[in-house]
Amino acid sequence: MIKEILLAAFIGGILGLGVTGGYITLQNKNVSAKNNQKAIITEPTLIPTQPQSLLKETQNFDNIQINSPEDNSLISSNKVDINGITIPDSHVVIATASKSFIGQSDTNGQFSIPIILDSGLNIVKISSIDKNNTQKDIQINITYSSAKI
Amino acid sequence: MIIFSLVLIYLQFIFSAPISAQTVTPSTDKVEDVKDILKQIVKETSTSNPVTETSKQPKSFFGTITQADDNQIKITLKDQSNKTLSITQNTTFVNSKKQKGKITDFKSGQTIIAMGYLQEDQSLECRRIVYTESKAIENINQIITGQIVDVSQSQNSPIFVLIPNKNKNSQYQIKTDSKTEIIDTKNNKTTSAKTITTSKKIIAIIQPDTKLVNTFYATKIIDLSTETTSNP
Numbered sequence: 001m002i003k004e005i006l007l008a009a010f011i012g013g014i015l016g017l018g019v020t021g022g023y024i025t026l027q028n029k030n031v032s033a034k035n036n037q038k039a040i041i042t043e044p045t046l047i048p049t050q051p052q053s054l055l056k057e058t059q060n061f062d063n064i065q066i067n068s069p070e071d072n073s074l075i076s077s078n079k080v081d082i083n084g085i086t087i088p089d090s091h092v093v094i095a096t097a098s099k100s101f102i103g104q105s106d107t108n109g110q111f112s113i114p115i116i117l118d119s120g121l122n123i124v125k126i127s128s129i130d131k132n133n134t135q136k137d138i139q140i141n142i143t144y145s146s147a148k149i
Numbered sequence: 150m151i152i153f154s155l156v157l158i159y160l161q162f163i164f165s166a167p168i169s170a171q172t173v174t175p176s177t178d179k180v181e182d183v184k185d186i187l188k189q190i191v192k193e194t195s196t197s198n199p200v201t202e203t204s205k206q207p208k209s210f211f212g213t214i215t216q217a218d219d220n221q222i223k224i225t226l227k228d229q230s231n232k233t234l235s236i237t238q239n240t241t242f243v244n245s246k247k248q249k250g251k252i253t254d255f256k257s258g259q260t261i262i263a264m265g266y267l268q269e270d271q272s273l274e275c276r277r278i279v280y281t282e283s284k285a286i287e288n289i290n291q292i293i294t295g296q297i298v299d300v301s302q303s304q305n306s307p308i309f310v311l312i313p314n315k316n317k318n319s320q321y322q323i324k325t326d327s328k329t330e331i332i333d334t335k336n337n338k339t340t341s342a343k344t345i346t347t348s349k350k351i352i353a354i355i356q357p358d359t360k361l362v363n364t365f366y367a368t369k370i371i372d373l374s375t376e377t378t379s380n381p
Contacts, residue, residue: 070206072208072209072210073206073207073208073209074206074207074208074209074264075207091334091352091371091373093292093352093354093371095288095290095291095292095354096288096290097286097287097288097289097290100290100354100368100369102332102369102371120262120279120281120285120286121209121211121262121281121286122286122288123286123287123288124288125288125290125291125292127292127294127352129294129352129373133294133295133314133350133373134314135292135293135294135314135315137292141209141211143209143262143264145209145264145277147264147277149207149264149265149266149276149277
């Protein structure tokens, strides 16, 4: 009789542990499922974005700005492209001490005009004239030297 | 014994570690996109660091010497800012006779072009200093836009009066000659001086006439009158 009671108590204990263990396991499964959901939510969304510099260039611009070469640049070639941004569809005129060059800005206002430099320091005057004949001016210094620096 | 074994098997099922699937591997396209974004960020970070960038790019400054020592020269630039030039063993000098010189050839008040590399403190590590007179680098060209209000002929070349858009209270008397390049923007080619007529809107590249006061000589004229304007 005692043996049967002990066996019943043992089986009852085991079953109790089993039920408790099952409950804990279910709880853990729910928590891990929630964490997985969070991981999916926090996955970075790949939205194609424009670089900040490009955005700056394509914004409406009511002046003239030279992107390259920088002011006080020293270059080893007498040919250089003047790249910048101004009012869209403007005439862009560039004058060195000995030569002048003409170009036009595109619909975004960007321009790239090849020029030829004189030897030594060049004070380069750049003007844009838009469709309303509004003129914007800027000046940069570029030195052309073939000497090894 | 059988019951005990069954209980053990039951317990193994209950307490066994849950098997979960591996996280989803991102597709190759997404990996490439992330790489591109990272590359862009690195590129922008490197370009936004002026010290690193400027130290690699050679620079050149024109100014007037205010102080000259064995190790450094101080110059004042056209915008009245000051620049310190550090002299090293690698610095070469070109004096007023356009010959290889030394630092003692340079005095306060002289104008020079200094070439070298910018340092973190914005001083210039000089590699080459060239004596240069201000007049030698002067750019006397002016770019103006405006409307022609009067035209007269002089030796088969027109002289005209232009009112600039920037200051309608002023007038420019502008001479032309056979070397003056006149560009028709409509056809994008050069044209003759006959096209210069009153009321035309032009862009002119001019320089002061050395002989006549308040008179300019046009090296290039761009005829805008053939264009349609949004503000008639």
